[in-house]
Amino acid sequence: MIDRDRLDQLLAAERTRFVELHPRSAELAAEARPRLLGGVPMAWMTRWPGAFPVVATEADGARVTDADGIEYVDFALGDTGAMGGHARPFITEAVARQAAHGITTMLPSPDAAWVAGDLARRFGLPTWQFALSATDANRFVLRLARHLTGRPKVAVFDWCYHGTVDEALVILGPGGTVVPRPGSLGPQVDPALTTRVVPFNDVEALRAALAAGDVACVLAEPALTNIGIVLPEPGFHDALRAATAETGTLLVIDETHTICTGPGGYTAAHGLEPDFVTIGKPIAGGVPAAGYGMTAAVAAALDEVVYDEGIDVSGIGGTLTGNALSVAAMRAALSNGLRAADFDVAIPLADAWADGAAAAIGAHGLPWTVQRLGCRAEYWFCPPPRDGASAAAAVDPELEAFLHLWSLNRGILLTPFHNMALLSSSHTRADVDRHTEVFAAALAALTA
Numbered sequence: 001m002i003d004r005d006r007l008d009q010l011l012a013a014e015r016t017r018f019v020e021l022h023p024r025s026a027e028l029a030a031e032a033r034p035r036l037l038g039g040v041p042m043a044w045m046t047r048w049p050g051a052f053p054v055v056a057t058e059a060d061g062a063r064v065t066d067a068d069g070i071e072y073v074d075f076a077l078g079d080t081g082a083m084g085g086h087a088r089p090f091i092t093e094a095v096a097r098q099a100a101h102g103i104t105t106m107l108p109s110p111d112a113a114w115v116a117g118d119l120a121r122r123f124g125l126p127t128w129q130f131a132l133s134a135t136d137a138n139r140f141v142l143r144l145a146r147h148l149t150g151r152p153k154v155a156v157f158d159w160c161y162h163g164t165v166d167e168a169l170v171i172l173g174p175g176g177t178v179v180p181r182p183g184s185l186g187p188q189v190d191p192a193l194t195t196r197v198v199p200f201n202d203v204e205a206l207r208a209a210l211a212a213g214d215v216a217c218v219l220a221e222p223a224l225t226n227i228g229i230v231l232p233e234p235g236f237h238d239a240l241r242a243a244t245a246e247t248g249t250l251l252v253i254d255e256t257h258t259i260c261t262g263p264g265g266y267t268a269a270h271g272l273e274p275d276f277v278t279i280g281k282p283i284a285g286g287v288p289a290a291g292y293g294m295t296a297a298v299a300a301a302l303d304e305v306v307y308d309e310g311i312d313v314s315g316i317g318g319t320l321t322g323n324a325l326s327v328a329a330m331r332a333a334l335s336n337g338l339r340a341a342d343f344d345v346a347i348p349l350a351d352a353w354a355d356g357a358a359a360a361i362g363a364h365g366l367p368w369t370v371q372r373l374g375c376r377a378e379y380w381f382c383p384p385p386r387d388g389a390s391a392a393a394a395v396d397p398e399l400e401a402f403l404h405l406w407s408l409n410r411g412i413l414l415t416p417f418h419n420m421a422l423l424s425s426s427h428t429r430a431d432v433d434r435h436t437e438v439f440a441a442a443l444a445a446l447t448a
Contacts, residue, residue: 001366002446007402010445014405018050021409024067025055047416049405059086061426064413072413073431075353075421080257083282083375084337085426091285094332095325104323111331112322115291118334122264123255123277125293130322134256134280135163137292138219140316141276142167144294145217145250148301155209155218155249157200159388161226162219162254163280167195172389199387200224201232203239210247217250217275222266225257227391228418229371229378237272250298252276256290259283260374260422262343269374282338287329337425345425346375349432353377353421356436364443378420379439406442407435 019026029052033039038046045053055067062085064074077083116128131137142154142165154167159181162168170191173179178192196209209215222237224230244251253274255265259282262269267277275298280290294302305311320326354377358370361379369380381399385391395418404414412435414421421435 002399004398006448007398007446011398011402011405014402014409015051017409018405021070022050022052022054022066022068026052028055028067029053044417049401049408049416054408061085061087062424062428062431070411072408072411073427073434074413075423075427075431075435076413076415077422077424078281078286079415079417080260080281080422082286083260083422083424084285084333084342085424086286088285088333088337088426090332090336091287091329094328095287098325098328101324103325104320106319108322109324109327111324111327115327115330115334118331119279119283119291119293122334123267123279123293124264125274125277126296127299128291128293129316130327131280131290131292132288132318132321132326133163134254134278134290135165136318136321137278137280137290138162138165138168138252138254141252141278141292142217142219143315144298144302144305145252145276147305148298149216149248149250151214151216151249152194153196153215154194155196155198155206155215157220157224157388158197159200159227159392160219160221160224161257162221163256165219167191168219170195170197171392172197172199199389200230201236201386203236203243206240207243210243210249213247215247215249217252218244219252219254221254222258222261222270222272223373224388224391225373225376225420226417227388228380228385228394228420229373229376230385230388230391231371231373233386237270241273250275252278255279256281257376258373259338260376262374263338263340283333284326284329285333285337287326289326289330291330342425343375346423346427349423349427349429350375350377350421352429352432353423353435356432357439360436360440360443363440364447366443366447375423376420377423378418380419402446403439403442406445407438410438410441412438 029039056064057067058065062074064072119128120126156168158172166188169181169184170178171181178197180187198205198209251274253267258266275295277293350372354370354372357379361368369384381396382394407414
């Protein structure tokens with residue numbers, strides 16, 4: 001229903017407007033280009049719309065300000081890393097206080113047991129260890145699962161996201177083969193050697209993948225998020241737990257994005273019973289930190305491993321893991337944010353965001369839909385997908401680029417990878433209404 005010629009014209013106009021609005025960011029991008037690979041400190045920062053990256057100079061609450069002095073309502077929030085809002089005083093004060101007393105010592109800090117206890121209370125798993133990113137937490141848990149089971153393979157869901165874990169950078173290829181996900185650079189081995197891939201919501205395919213008895217664990221997002229929000233169908237998680245239990249396969253739930261569902265993530269909100277939980281990104285207010293929790297039975301089975309003389313080269317850890325600064329930030333973030341009271345503000349705002357987007361879509365007669373998961377919401381150019389492959393097939397790069405650039409040029413920042421917004425207790429209803437206004441205007445321009 002979209003006139004592609006008109007879309008091309010509108011996108012060209014927005015690209016011109018972007019350049020006109022951001023002369024200082026353009027200067028800084030030009031200075032960075034010969035010094036940084038791709039002109040950015042991390043490659044995915046090239047994914048933002050526009051001829052060059054916008055350079056951020058300040059972030060506070062639900063606002064980001066760029067080098068040209070333009071302020072944005074930030075619905076990206078560091079792609080979940082700043083899910084509680086930017087520069088929250090309880091984080092900045094805790095970081096400053098701990099930095100004055102030492103950042104890292106390779107010794108436990110007094111905050112560590114408190115953080116582990118709070119995570120145990122939230123997610124229902126009693127024993128925890130720390131990492132510096134959710135990627136690391138997932139890597140460590142995969143090693144532990146293979147050690148505990150003696151099995152070589154991992155199962156993941158098609159188009160899942162678990163950071164830069166090699167075993168999870170895979171999709172289903174032609175004829176059900178396992179192939180590297182598009183964009184995956186230099187796979188260490190043929191991914192079919194390490195991984196089985198199952199379509200999300202496909203219980204029979206899951207059972208078939210586990211039947212051989214060589215899968216150590218299923219690493220699962222409780223809802224797909226990084227290909228867009230794909231929700232589990234009724235009964236899917238019960239079937240997943242039953243299939244893993246029947247085959248002696250460990251179940252790992254990655255809550256790094258789905259913490260948007262509530263203080264204990266999807267696990268607590270829906271009564272899941274995993275063997276491990278992994279969590280990163282927002283739990284330290286943007287300071288690099290992560291954790292992984294386990295059942296009492298798993299912890300008991302691993303107790304001797306922790307005291308092995310080779311534990312420092314076991315593939316689990318890292319010199320800065322569990323450093324005092326990260327742990328202090330985790331304690332501050334968990335005790336002052338990501339609480340039920342915060343979600344009581346953020347989730348209704350996400351509802352309002354989704355309702356506003358759906359109303360604009362309906363008003364312009366487009367066959368699009370909106371999905372919401374906790375305080376995370378997004379719009380789709382299709383009916384709600386059932387699995388990752390159908391979600392990937394619905395991606396429209398030109399249409400996404402236009403909508404993102406139109407929004408950015410009018411002071412709205414969305415996550416660049418798809419059409420997702422994250423709401424926090426730092427947002428207001430006025431922020432949501434501004435997005436609805438900008439989005440509706442974009443659709444009006446598209447359908448005029």
